[in-house]
Amino acid sequence: MFFVFFRILQILTLIPCMGMLAWFVNGFVKQNALTPDSILILFIVSVLALAWAIFTLFSYHRSSTNAHFVAFVDALFFGAFIAAVYYLRYVSNTDCVSIQRGDDWDLSVGDVRVIGPSYDLVNNKPCSMLKACWAFGIMNVIFFAITSVVAFMHGGHMSAYDRSHSSRRTLSCYCAS
DSSP states (O other): OHHHHHHHHHHHHHHHHHHHHHHHHHHHHHTTOOOOHHHHHHHHHHHHHHHHHHHHHHHGGGOSTTHHHHHHHHHHHHHHHHHHHHHTGGGGGOOOEEEEEEEEEEEEETTEEEEEEEEEEEEOHHHHHHHHHHHHHHHHHHHHHHHHHHHHHHTTSOOHHHHTOOOOOOOOOOOOO
16 A cells, blocks of 8 residues: 555656656657757656556556566666666756836825835746756655565565465375275
8 A cells, every 4th residue: 555655656756857857858749949958868768767657557466476576667767767867967046936116106195195116926837847846856866766676575575376385285095995
């Protein structure tokens, strides 16, 4: 159950990450430009990890004999997400939201006039999306590490069918008459 919970968390964090990164890749393709390595690496790792997470969510419970393989592939995704987050590390110190002073506002009521500054909240959408993908990448580093350990611990156990093995022995009696 612990494995399933973290697989669902992986799927829920990989879908928006993949969608936002697909938006970036599509923008670069439309401009006929090369997608930066930092975006492309996280996009490829996210697509493959999402396919793996969905596949293993539905097939893992059938057999514990493939648990060590699942743990190995999860460890590979753990390393791939570390590399992807490392390549996208430049967004960690980027300020995506800023407050800028706008035009002054003016309020007049009869002979009384009040003037004050106005402020605008400026949100840089591409920067915010990259930062969200970077955060989802960090979350998936943790999630794949957990599922790798859980799958590895589950791998040594035999299934219920294997534990209920019965043997049929025939006894032959050689009786001298």
